[in-house]
Amino acid sequence: MPSGSSAPRVRFAPSPTGYLHVGGARTALFNWLFARHAGGVMILRIEDTDAERNKPELVEGILDGLRWLGIDWDEGPFYQSQRLELYAQAAQKCLENGSAFLCYCPAERYVGGDHAEEGQETGNVRRISRCSCRDGNPSVPGTKPAVRFKVPLGGTTRFQDAVFGEREFANEDIEDFLLMRSSRGEETHGLPSYQLGAVVDDIDMRITHVIRGADHISNTPKQALLYRALGAELPLFAHLPLILGADRTRLSKRHGATSVTSYRDEGFLPEAFRNFLALLGWSAGGDQEFLRTSELLEKFTLAGVSRTNGVFDRPKLEWFNTQYLQKLPIEDLLPAVENELKRSKLWKEEWAAPAGHEWFSKTVDLLRPRIRLLPDFSSWSRAFFSDEFEYEQAARDKFWKKEPRLPQFIAQIADAMAALPDWNHDACEHALRAIAEAAGVKAGVLINATRVAIVGQAVAPPLFETFLALGRERVVRRLRAAIPAVEESCKA
């Protein structure tokens, strides 16, 4: 035991009962930021002690979510299901030193009548039931017992919380919580409870800071009692405020997407999601909100964690995404776009070669200010990556009906572009404006109509930059190809 080492050791301990949800991701992120900020150790532990609820295959989904967020770990993943002997030994130790007892109450009975009703009636005399097993009088002898912690009848239990301060609870308010479930069948012992598994592992893994959701505050005095019974020092706890849905109730399936991978699939950038998540329940103290990962790492402290539950505000997440889409170094964005285009089958290998890469990079750079989510590169920007695109009806109605001579103007523009001695931004613009002036129409009318003709949409990057991105040959071809459709719209 390297007691001289001061490097913090933290852990993220999800249970594989579902995907990695937003709340879990935030907990993982804060643990990770804390560890990396302090040069500490991040441990991943899978709490799979409930054989019925856990599904091993879900672990991979959780790891996927963590990887997408860029959260890595130094030790693990450890599986509690493979460390059962450890918990049995700890339970035995508690039994031997008198801090636990064998409970023969049928599970249903302990939970139901004994606990709730009786506790209610006796009012302020004794609010928490203590079953007779704890005094050595099994209520239903002969059945396989569970192990419960024998909470002291008086006194208080306290612990330090880096976020909420010092907390103190009266022991009489703490029930004799479960340590070991009763064994079924032939096993020598049952499975450990969450409380036992978490504490035994946190001791064994020498966890110094327990950073987890605030829903565990009420569990903490129980765990503090357990640490003491096991002869271990308490770690410093840090409880994180909960993340709520827009209706201020706990985030759940009802609120739509709650798994981090669904945000990945929607096309959010991990950097943006991470920045957004970091600010849900934490701030660096000032007004700065746009924090790259390196800044997050540098500035993260538990002192900056807030105590109030926060609402997951999707519009703000989207804002962060657009910010990152625009500000990320282009080379960092390219792989994500490539991935997206492959997904939509628009990707061409030539863009990976040096010559094609330059075009690809410049085009993505041209497109990015107007993109909100990665899939927009495939849908909204389709005409830049494929010659197969359609004219949006709304765009035709908006820009192709203003001027009856439009078909001939489009043809003139096509000819002018084809004849240009130099193919560059200003030359294109001058040529187009000259046509507008000669015809006595506003340049904007031709510009907007031309945009629809070459990309099929009313919205696109500035026209002449779009010209350069598409290339002269395609621009001319698309302009000529659009003439019949323009005529049709003009007549309508």
Place this chain on the structure above:
RNA sequence: GGCGCUAUGGUGCAACGGUUAGCACGCGGCCCUUUCAAGGCUGAAAUACGGGUUCGAUUCCCGUUAGCGCUACCA
């Protein structure tokens, strides 16, 4: 019901005894303009309520109310 936590605009955060209560998202307006974004400027919008403590409370204490959490042989 019991125990606990929390309480600044609609939302996320600042202000950690003294500010005209700040920033951002969202919403409205204006500017820019070649469409749409982006960007710039700008408007509306908050200290839950009641008592204390203090020269002075958003800030400290108590109560009320509200929300949330725990109260499982779930984690």
